[in-house]
């Protein structure tokens with residue numbers, strides 16, 4: 001059976017809490033669906049924000065929906081250095097002690113005391129996929145990226161849930177390092 005999976009590049013983005021959506025986009029505002037993402041229920045929004053650090057700012061940063069419990073900003077380490085924040089490499093949602101920033105929208109701004117991370121590279125998969133690959137949730141694996149600049153990434157965390165679809169997610173720094181653009185696949189190497 002085919003043991004390859006698609007590798008998708010996550011560009012810089014933010015997830016917003018319902019509270020922060022209203023602060024940034026106005027009272028009663030909700031996110032506007034633009035495009036479905038590979039993970040079921042996740043979508044890119046029409047809304048854009050500016051992420052402001054001590055040194056510089058990033059404009060036109062896409063908002064991903066749906067709303068989350070806590071606002072989270074996912075940047076590449078190059079982005080983080082550019083705006084002057086020190087983003088730790090974390091799994092999504094693990095925000096304690098992560099970097100602060102300001103987020104500016106058309107109707108207001110929020111200062112988040114933490115929430116800026118560089119997402120830890122990961123593979124989403126269903127329990128059936130995990131069984132097929134012989135891996136389990138939270139396991140750390142190596143993945144060989146198939147490209148003209150093939151690269152083996154270590155420290156890839158496996159995330160298993162029935163609500164996921166099989167796909168590996170890397171950020172733009174990692175994608176550039178591996179030329180993982182367009183239709184790109186990877187496989188777990190042991």
Ligand SMILES: [Zn+2]
Pocket residue numbers: 122124169
């Ligand atoms: Zn992901």
